[in-house]
Amino acid sequence: MKTDTARLLTGAEAAAHAMRQVDPDVVPIYPITPQTPIVQTFSKLVADGRARSAIINVESEHSAMSVAIGSAASGARTMTATASQGLALMIENIYIAASMRLPIVLAIGNRALSGPINIHCDHSDAMLARDSGAVQIFVENAQEAYDFMIVASRLSDHRDVMLPVMVCQDGFTITHTAEPVQLLEDDEVPAFVGEYSIPYPLLDQSQVTTQGPFDMPDYYFEHKRAQADAMDGVVPATSEILDAFRRLTGRSYDILEAYRLEDAERVVVVLGSAAGTAKEVADELRDKGEKVGVLKLRLFRPFPDSELFGALLGARSVAVLDRAMSFGSFGPLYTEVCRALYGSGIRIQNYTYGLGGRDLYPEHVRTAFAELAEEPLGSKAAPSMRYLGVRE
């Protein structure tokens, strides 16, 4: 492994540097709703001749994703970035891109959805896309933001996958916070990611294709069923790519991070930057002799059922921290964890935290661990939502 010394980069800049090194053919961008520093950092890198990508400045995120579909279908490696309302505006096309099995990498700076309008961090935007058919990866810090943009680039056009991949980093908490980030050498990244290739590029005149046709009830179901198989390919492909990434960089990642789970009785499950706070609290409680741990998921779509089940098998109770709401139901992460742990007898409590950029403090995580300890096991009480850090 050759890496240059760590550089001080925000998560947004780290993602932009990964894009520079991957050097995609086409990058359609819309800067606003809300503005993200990822596209402007990348634009400057291109303007300085440090990447050859064609930047297409479109008039909306809907068009950004439409251009991305046209470009990726044509046979060009394509990336874009967005957040919040911009992701909401893209949604229609994210579903279409996934159904057309188009490998488009999206850098997402997770932020709240309107209304009220708010530009700060939560996961409402990503959760809006959870059923789109796109792969969703959540990262904890700027280093992971950089690393997983590179991993996603190799994953998206992996023959067993061929799907859009969203690399979700928390808005502001990661996108705007500078941390030391180890970059790979410029020549190592294209070699790791490989040449972009899809089996049926639209521009291939020797192999003419009709792409995006009309399905009646006699075929639609089969096509959606086949899309489910593409998702099934993601976990093995990701594991294989993370293995290669570890050999290249020495940085060892798994599709989930089991932190001090060996003999843990109480576990907090989280996505994204909150994992840092949760691990800090776990260390503190471990020092006091409490058997606690943290499970951080990197893949949310597909949801890593068996890996999660295996990691939590020894736990007695679990607190699932959601940074998005599903009104009329429970948190999106909680409902997934309940499903994956169904029949295990593990008690599972849902907490909502951090909406619209509200900070998660260590005391909130301490509260969750403490409440898990207080409640009797096997309680038949109906599940209820608890909120961390909200004024009632």
Add this chain to the structure above:
Amino acid sequence: MPTIKTLALNESKEKRFLGGHALCQGCGIPIVVRTVLNSIETPVVVVNATGCLEVATTRFPNSAWSVPWLHVAFENAAAAASGVEAAFRALQKRGTLPQDEPVTIVAFGGDGGTYDIGLQALSGALERGHRFLYVCYDNQAYMNTGIQRSSATPFGANTTTSPAGEVSFGKAQQRKDLTAIVAAHHIHYVGQSSISHWHDLSEKVRRAVAVDGPSFLNVLSTCQLGWRHAPRDTVSIARMAVESRFWPLYEIVDGYYRLTHEPTGAVRVDEWLRTQGRFSHLFEEGNDHLLAEIRRQVDDDWFRLLRRCREDASFFGEGQNLSNGSGRARGVIALND
């Protein structure tokens, strides 16, 4: 100059749009598609907005297209075409695609997908300057989904969402002038044509695709179902729209207007309206003022266009003939055949 033989020869060499599709008997859209594709000498890639053409030609597992064809959604054909063009240029630049094999990118959309829901994506693509031809087949309503009014629907037309009734006379608003909106993007070539004038359409396609940048054609296409006329009258009713000055044929080259067909004036607009069931209620007693309003709109538009064309005549040089090479058009390459 293209002749019908040129088009037939091109089609015999490479049949780009095949039969067996599900477009209605008497539909004007295949005339648009075949005339456009047979007038282009290079290989093509077609991008299609959701609509009659897309639905009726690509029902899986069948396809009427023997050229590369892409459909994404209703409102984004121009943006998807931008992506294809950007990819084509990027791959050529990097040497993945050969430098010397040109491709013409053509987007087709109906009036709903162009005047209404797709207008933003179209405007963005035109402003960015992608090299592609956008062809709007304008049949003046959302015909695929059951004849709902669009902003291309003419004043007074009876549609399922602007129905004529006891207290309504059909669509109460004048249609949008999309051709002028497109021209306001300062693109090199904009044309308005009709399925009734294949020669005019073919000429305009050849000029449009010669432009290094975006070009646009607004082509009147009748819909026997929505306009309510016999399928056999498709072409003659489109011709009457042109001859009555309801749908003038003209082009806008670098912002300069030129009439490409002088209507005979032999057809009055009332006569054209009378050919279609969608206007039949206008001929009921007490509706003369509505017919008068339509005549006023058509006259206003026509004389404004005529003034514009007269003002701009000198730009096109002797005889207003682009093909003699005397025009000063910057973006348009003069055609010498």
